[in-house]
Amino acid sequence: MCGALFKKLKLKTTIVRAWTRDEENMSDHDEIKFNLVEREDYTLVQFDLENIISPDSLKSLAPPKVDGRKGVVLSGRGPIWLYCYLTHFYHPTKFIAVYDPRISGGVIVESHTPNHSVGDVIKVDIE
Amino acid sequence: MCGALFKKLKLKTTIVRAWTRDEENMSDHDEIKFNLVEREDYTLVQFDLENIISPDSLKSLAPPKVDGRKGVVLSGRGPIWLYCYLTHFYHPTKFIAVYDPRISGGVIVESHTPNHSVGDVIKVDIE
Numbered sequence: 001m002c003g004a005l006f007k008k009l010k011l012k013t014t015i016v017r018a019w020t021r022d023e024e025n026m027s028d029h030d031e032i033k034f035n036l037v038e039r040e041d042y043t044l045v046q047f048d049l050e051n052i053i054s055p056d057s058l059k060s061l062a063p064p065k066v067d068g069r070k071g072v073v074l075s076g077r078g079p080i081w082l083y084c085y086l087t088h089f090y091h092p093t094k095f096i097a098v099y100d101p102r103i104s105g106g107v108i109v110e111s112h113t114p115n116h117s118v119g120d121v122i123k124v125d126i127e
Numbered sequence: 128m129c130g131a132l133f134k135k136l137k138l139k140t141t142i143v144r145a146w147t148r149d150e151e152n153m154s155d156h157d158e159i160k161f162n163l164v165e166r167e168d169y170t171l172v173q174f175d176l177e178n179i180i181s182p183d184s185l186k187s188l189a190p191p192k193v194d195g196r197k198g199v200v201l202s203g204r205g206p207i208w209l210y211c212y213l214t215h216f217y218h219p220t221k222f223i224a225v226y227d228p229r230i231s232g233g234v235i236v237e238s239h240t241p242n243h244s245v246g247d248v249i250k251v252d253i254e
Contacts, residue, residue, distance in 0.1 A: 055227075055230070055234040055235075055246050055247070055248050056246050057246065058234070058235075058236070058245050058246035059244065059245065059246035074211075079227065079234075080207055080210050080225050080227070081224075081225040081227060081234035081236050083207050083210065083211055084201075084210055084211060084214040084223065084225050084236040084237070085236040085237070085245065087211040087214050087215060088214060088215075088218070088223075088236060088237040091215070091218075096211065096215075097208075098207050098208040098211050100182075100206065100207070100208060103182070107182040107185070107206075107208035108182075108185075109185070109208050109211040109212040109215060110211070110212070110215040117186065118185050118186065118212065119182050119183050119184065119185035119186035120182070121182050
């Protein structure tokens, strides 16, 4: 039962595209693709930049909403300021972790639950 | 008068070393050097890692306090999760920007003042 539920959660993914405010003038440069993967304890927020983004992109970025009762793990190749922006954006969640491919885990950078402490590394399944 | 004050502010720097909780067992691996530079509108928080740090370092890190009536600009070479940790740590300030050497400016990632919007790039003097 739990196994089936876990499998279901693991397989549920959502792909969201975030554009600039003026979609008619959208260029590929402004596009960030988000992919949500639901895990039992957290939502994996993966992003993919099709091109280099400019700081200006942050002005109109609308990252996908997540369930604040779970944590968020951020993953993707992008500028540090995008990660910092997303850290603040997902502040109202249980915890925030940053996936580090060098250690194959998510580093907790902010926590509002006694189950995870800042500096802990959690196992993250990246597809 | 203002010029002299600005010059004074520009020149005021503070160097702070942050160690792990157990300083007796401190190794070079755990050391992060912080350097604060006071500017009129923000505090430049520069960090320098003498060695590679582990996520565990975050557990005992005590970054220097800053004046919350000003913004913070983060600068240094380090892992993304350190930047995300610092973004949350300096949340109770006017704004937070990340210095990006590729654009020679600070990208605002979080703002609590109408003077700066997220996505704006501010001029940052890096010494």
